Amino acid sequence: MKLQISEEEITFLTGCDDHTDDKVVLDKLFHPNLKLLIVTEGSEGCRYYTKEFKGRVPGVKVKPVDTTGAGDAFVGGMLSNLAFNLNLFEDEKLLREALLFANACGAVTVTERGAIPALPTKEAVLKLLEKVSPGWKAQT
Numbered sequence: 001m002k003l004q005i006s007e008e009e010i011t012f013l014t015g016c017d018d019h020t021d022d023k024v025v026l027d028k029l030f031h032p033n034l035k036l037l038i039v040t041e042g043s044e045g046c047r048y049y050t051k052e053f054k055g056r057v058p059g060v061k062v063k064p065v066d067t068t069g070a071g072d073a074f075v076g077g078m079l080s081n082l083a084f085n086l087n088l089f090e091d092e093k094l095l096r097e098a099l100l101f102a103n104a105c106g107a108v109t110v111t112e113r114g115a116i117p118a119l120p121t122k123e124a125v126l127k128l129l130e131k132v133s134p135g136w137k138a139q140t
Helices: 007-014 022-029 070-084 092-109 122-132
Strands: 002-006 036-040 045-049 054-058
Touching (some): 002 007, 007 036, 022 045, 036 070, 045 092, 054 092, 092 122
Parallel strands (some): 002 036
Antiparallel strands (some): 036 045, 045 054
């Protein structure tokens, strides 16, 4: 099972004002049956937690126009990577690449107005990644 939550949801679910405290996140939200917990941080990127490792993937910087749909695009990007490799959470390098792709999905989305019209194509995401991360190689 995978769980994705925002910083605001951490505060609500844990009752703790410090949504950046890894100990609070792990103690209150991580469950033995959970394989992956992702905390989205908007333009700052995301944090990830598995049984074996944890870390942070920075956001992809763009000029935002409308943030509507960015979280949905992030989830869609992550799910497309999971569909390609259901075990990517077992390999930290692959997980980080998938999360960078998901961050880029959200970044492309905020560069246009509207939720549905702004959802990116895979090509648009790869183009952005090639621009901001030279040597990027798509896994999906």
